[in-house]
Amino acid sequence: NAGVMQNPRHLVRRRGQEARLRCSPMKGHSHVYWYRQLPEEGLKFMVYLQKENIIDESGMPKERFSAEFPKEGPSILRIQQVVRGDSAAYFCASSPGQGEKLFFGSGTQLSVL
């Protein structure tokens, strides 16, 4: 039973490019969460999704960031026109239901040059 799978592990982008981060939840999990960990800071909630629905996006920056969790395939966190301040570790987590234990992936380290 594979855990939460994130890819790529490392992503390098130049300023102005787009970054696409993928997350496949654990089998049987329909709830997906994205968190961001900036250097020397704690993890911050970004967005909570269920299949085809955004439940809570209160932690998402208003511009350039979007997330989806389609009926088929992984959840995608998309960052358009990246800036240096977007450099961080982005973690995905999944759970079988609301309020249940979260299982985290190994993260994607985004570096913006």
Added chain:
Amino acid sequence: KQEVTQIPAALSVPEGENLVLNCSFTDSAIYNLQWFRQDPGKGLTSLLLIQSSQREQTSGRLNASLDKSSGRSTLYIAASQPGDSATYLCAVINTGTASKLTFGTGTRLQVTL
């Protein structure tokens, strides 16, 4: 707004010692509290989850307690080992926030030989 604080920020102990990590939160209206460990460059591993109605949870050498009214939790690690070296994170889910975790900044633990 929920704030989670962890003390100390860093801790170094010799192998075999028992130790306590502290977590405090400002809003006692929580649904549950989780303790995670994070290894460098890796994702988070859930250690223990305590529901708001519970006082403690145990797993092997780990014991976590929860005093919701005072806004405190402790993680007790018995007979520490070098393999316990990691960053330990405390996180809470507030009631009515649909599984959104608020994390502390962590305690970096080093267990020396």
